[in-house]
Amino acid sequence: MTPPILLVRLRSGVVGESRRVVHVVPCPDVPRIPDVLVAYCGAEIRAGVAELLPRPCGMPCTACLISAPLPASAPVPAGD
Numbered sequence: 001m002t003p004p005i006l007l008v009r010l011r012s013g014v015v016g017e018s019r020r021v022v023h024v025v026p027c028p029d030v031p032r033i034p035d036v037l038v039a040y041c042g043a044e045i046r047a048g049v050a051e052l053l054p055r056p057c058g059m060p061c062t063a064c065l066i067s068a069p070l071p072a073s074a075p076v077p078a079g080d
């Protein structure tokens with residue numbers, strides 16, 4: 001089963017717009033979000049300078065997309 005993930009982006013004004021990519025972060029198995037999240041690409045993202053996104057949007061972090069686990073795929077039914 002694919003582990004749950006968070007979609008995290010640095011807030012506007014923290015970095016330039018070209019660096020505000022959407023990172024993929026493994027959802028921590030703790031009751032509250034820790035002060036520092038580590039994305040699949042290795043980026044350390046501090047609380048207070050980032051926003052959690054409710055759904056995919058914006059420019060994705062390519063390194064995160066390459067490193068994040070793929071979701072389980074369902075078999076495609078055979079066509080007749």
Ligand SMILES: [Zn+2]
Nearest residue numbers: 023041061064
């Ligand atoms: Zn990333």
